[in-house]
Amino acid sequence: MKKYLLILAWLVTSLVLEAQDVKELLKNVKAKYDKVNDYTANGKLKTNVLFIKAPVATIKIYYKKPDKLKIKNETGISFIPKGSVNVNLNNVLGLNNYEAIDGGTDKINGTDCKIVKIFPLSDEENITRATLYIDEKQSLVLKSVISTKENGTYELLLTYKNYAEYGLPDKVNLTFNTREYKLPKGITIDYDNGTNKDNKDAAKNKKGTVEISYSGYLINKDVLDSVFE
């Protein structure tokens, strides 16, 4: 009996220690992101969604702590996924009431990463679960999979270069679920150029991606609140 109690105590202790380890790691990552109060950046946005044909957009990205993010197309029209707000990892790292568990390790683009699974405890959070792939050496999140209550699951792949010290990526790939786009017949009265038939089945339940390439970050230069309205 005593033996079983000892094993149980060891298991509980190791789990608590593990949770403390990953929380410590998250704290280190957050400390890096906390250097940035706000930023503006120029960028190029590529949209790859089956039913959208869009040119590469020249965009401007505005961020202000804790969770304000705005992506503006400077020259034309872009359909920006609602999940792009998760490009700002403060949404996850800024959580106060959460549980974190160690999910093991994995390689992202050749870099060893620790997997940390985060479960918010408050019902008010839009995020229901997040999995972060963290480069422990640099304290950077290289990949995140974020499940939300309202907008499904988003997968982010982040590449760092010039602004790694602030935890700001040079490139982000955002993958998200799309819904089928289908208007009732007769609304648009399309010209039949023979291309519609190929897309009909493929258009259902596919994933879409957007790629944002950042350049020219201006960090902590006091972004006005009016930008986000």
Next chain:
Amino acid sequence: MFLQLLRIELFKIFRRPRTFIAFAAIAMIVLLVQFALKVNGKDFIQLYTDSQADTFDIPYQEIQNGYFVCVAVLHMILIHVPLLVALIAGDMISGEANLGTLRLLAGKPVTRTELVLAKFSASSVYVVLLLVWMALIALLGSLLLFGSGGLAIFKEDSIHLMNEQDVLWRFFAAFIFAALGLTTIAAMALMFSAVADNSLGPIVTTVCVVIVFTVVQQLKVPIFEETINRWSFTTHMLGWKGFFYVEKNAEGITIDGSIENPSSLVKSGLVLLGYITLFLFITIRYFKRKDILS
């Protein structure tokens, strides 16, 4: 001699007050659509984007620009313009027969072929002027009212976005193609006009033919899709829209200056030219043998 004939025919067209009904009707429709979109543009765009509102931030303000409004205007108006074309072209020969001036005209030192071609050319000029008028108020007017920007086109199962610098040439091409489509209607109305002795018959017949083929086309049932619609002029008249369907590369990025499946537009253009030739051929052949009794 032909040019003189054409001048006379144009004079006859533009002397009649009814000619300007079409210009007034177009202006009124365009202004009403522009007003509606100025006031309720967001609701109109929501009609196309509602299913995606949970996934994307829809840029309503950016979409609602002069180019988008012009396409919306053309979308609503170009289906009905054939009726206005029929009003003039359907009267070209039968109107003269009704007035009793056709025999006088046929007695002039010109061939009947020249006469038909002059009337057809005058109808075509009318079509072009109608489209120029439409371009002026629908395109220029909308740009003045709503400003410019990129263009969003909503198809039944896809959304096409274009850069601003890639848009204007598409409008020119679309207007030229629309002129080809409406000229087909003019040729058909002229054909019916050659057969009749009063204006009402050919005008109503042309309108009915357009309505029947449009309804058959809109039913989108396989039996018609695979037979009638493949060769129906109403199907190919929609070719103007094809200039706003853009092609994308493997990464999903639109290619500036591209058109989705341009060969279909060439085919549509050739089909319409074929119809024009056929209708003109029948008109000339019939008119040359016609006993003109009035």
